[in-house]
């Protein structure tokens with residue numbers, strides 16, 4: 001179980017309550033999913049039967065907090081796999097140590113593909129110019145560790161079609177602008193940076209491109225949610241809010 005957002009003393013009450021729920025369902029052989037602030041009862045969770053997927057998740061996870069994100073990763077892998085039909089490039093804004101990207105790459109066997117995968121990050125945390133004070137306070141201090149860039153370069157050096165780009169989104173697109181984007185993962189945890197990235201990359205999105213917004217549905221990121229609703233709404237696009245906390249856009253140029 002992986003839950004967060006409440007004071008520790010309240011969380012322990014939540015965990016013991018959820019444990020009782022889990023015990024009741026398990027007694028009758030019914031499924032539960034209780035990870036990553038998501039409680040789902042009696043769902044098929046068919047992604048657990050997809051061995052290449054679970055192997056990629058387990059093989060690339062550093063700890064239980066990573067594996068707890070398995071449903072979010074299922075969304076990302078589905079989106080990335082669907083995007084392959086478009087014959088375009090893949091982009092992630094907000095890579096940190098490269099966990100999501102490494103799962104996607106292994107699952108899709110990126111070493112056998114012609115598509116390019118761009119990874120953008122400051123590798124120094126949120127940019128003060130493109131984030132609010134609240135977002136910076138909420139951010140994981142680990143984002144600022146200065147060894148991450150070299151580790152990520154090393155992690156993806158096995159792929160000739162990955163480009164790891166260190167710089168501030170959206171300004172970095174003045175130097176490296178991905179074209180023909182089929183899959184876009186926005187995971188900057190900063191509303192201004194994510195909507196500015198979407199604005200800069202929009203002309204490069206292919207018709208039918210899949211955009212995953214990692215934090216769209218998370219209550220603690222509600223400023224980011226409203227910023228995306230407004231911005232994508234102005235483009236005539238709608239966002240599907242997923243119970244995982246993600247948002248999903250299937251971009252249509254003709255809207």
Ligand SMILES: C[S@@+](CC[C@H](N)C(=O)[O-])C[C@H]1O[C@@H](n2cnc3c(N)ncnc32)[C@H](O)[C@@H]1O
Pocket residue numbers: 093094095096097098099100101120121122123124125126127130143167168169170187188189190193
């Ligand atoms: C939630 S983490 C990304 C997690 C990652 N997708 C993974 O697979 O674990 C957010 C990252 O966004 C980066 N970031 C935030 N604002 C940024 C900006 N304006 N430009 C570039 N990187 C930024 C941070 O440095 C941090 O590494």
